[in-house]
Amino acid sequence: MDEGALVTRALAGDQQAFAALVEAYQVPVYNLSYRMLGNAAEAEDAAQEAFLRAYLQLKTYDPAKRFSTWLFSIAAHYCIDQLRRRRFSWSTLESLTGRDSQDHGALDPEERALNNEEGRELQRALMLLPENYRLVLILRYWQDLSYEEIMAVTRISESALKTRLHRAREMLAEKMRGGRATPAMAQGLVQAVNRKEEGDGVLSEC
Amino acid sequence: MSLHLDGLLSSEESAALENHLARCSTCWEHWQALQHIDRRLREAPLVALSGDFVPEVMRRISLYQGFALPAVRVPGWAILGASALAVVSSAAWVVFAAISVYWQMDTVWYLGLSALKSAGVALAVADALTLTGRSLLSELLAPTTVAGLVSLSGLSVLVLGLWLRLVTRYSAWRRAA
Numbered sequence: 001m002d003e004g005a006l007v008t009r010a011l012a013g014d015q016q017a018f019a020a021l022v023e024a025y026q027v028p029v030y031n032l033s034y035r036m037l038g039n040a041a042e043a044e045d046a047a048q049e050a051f052l053r054a055y056l057q058l059k060t061y062d063p064a065k066r067f068s069t070w071l072f073s074i075a076a077h078y079c080i081d082q083l084r085r086r087r088f089s090w091s092t093l094e095s096l097t098g099r100d101s102q103d104h105g106a107l108d109p110e111e112r113a114l115n116n117e118e119g120r121e122l123q124r125a126l127m128l129l130p131e132n133y134r135l136v137l138i139l140r141y142w143q144d145l146s147y148e149e150i151m152a153v154t155r156i157s158e159s160a161l162k163t164r165l166h167r168a169r170e171m172l173a174e175k176m177r178g179g180r181a182t183p184a185m186a187q188g189l190v191q192a193v194n195r196k197e198e199g200d201g202v203l204s205e206c
Numbered sequence: 207m208s209l210h211l212d213g214l215l216s217s218e219e220s221a222a223l224e225n226h227l228a229r230c231s232t233c234w235e236h237w238q239a240l241q242h243i244d245r246r247l248r249e250a251p252l253v254a255l256s257g258d259f260v261p262e263v264m265r266r267i268s269l270y271q272g273f274a275l276p277a278v279r280v281p282g283w284a285i286l287g288a289s290a291l292a293v294v295s296s297a298a299w300v301v302f303a304a305i306s307v308y309w310q311m312d313t314v315w316y317l318g319l320s321a322l323k324s325a326g327v328a329l330a331v332a333d334a335l336t337l338t339g340r341s342l343l344s345e346l347l348a349p350t351t352v353a354g355l356v357s358l359s360g361l362s363v364l365v366l367g368l369w370l371r372l373v374t375r376y377s378a379w380r381r382a383a
Contacts, residue, residue, distance in 0.1 A: 165207035
């Protein structure tokens, strides 16, 4: 059964139809949450919450748009909300205890299975990016969304998305190099090259 | 460079960029770093989920629905009427309260008495009439009178409705979570 029919049936109160939608989107939504939050247990809870919210807000869904972008938008906003709350509670807790908030304790079995050293390094670097930068990378790479779809999820303009994606890649490269920028980044040459890319398209010299 | 990674440059733009990269070692190093990141991101795996994810989501939905108040369709005119009653009764209570505080009973009595005397009514009769009026007005403004009861009821219904809505929504979210 196609997605539109499932949504229509779910809107009419058919819980089996909604369960089929959850089944179809559980992995992408969970992965979005996991990459955003960096913790398996929190990600599972966030993904469940995103589906619950989607169910409750189903009447606001516009069938002319893709269900996946609408659902990712709910999940992404919920994750950003959780990160802001976490930041607040961590800063409060730290101020009381002086504990390092970045220490999340031992990895659970699922995280251990997923994360070899390379995977851990990537996720660690990803978690160091600002959440809006992290989100566009996740949507681009793990959800395989086009620019138009990412714009629909994040509600930003095309030029803002281009800049954000580029900066996110640069920052991630820098974090993966242990905080060392490439010489081009350090000299601000990349920005010059990119201005030319977006401008007259002429590349002459750095 | 980012657009080139996503294959969004035209062939002319791509050629210009590659031409530049061939001549500029600084940009070439940067391009290599971006390509490396792009490759790492593309190769990053999707995380698997536990098998009971779907039943857990449906359980949370059922919990929410089980605890939430049944959706009752209230006609628009009823909502408007209830709101109007609450607003009017609250406003009436405020007006009566203001009169009783700022416009003393004695003033009402003197005004009434003067008006009746000017109209040529005998003093004893005017006095009796205004005293009766004064006691009636005092009765009306007392909290146990109909006006007071109606206005307080309106306010109570409004506050109770909002409180009930808040508590049930909060409890449902807590249970579902």
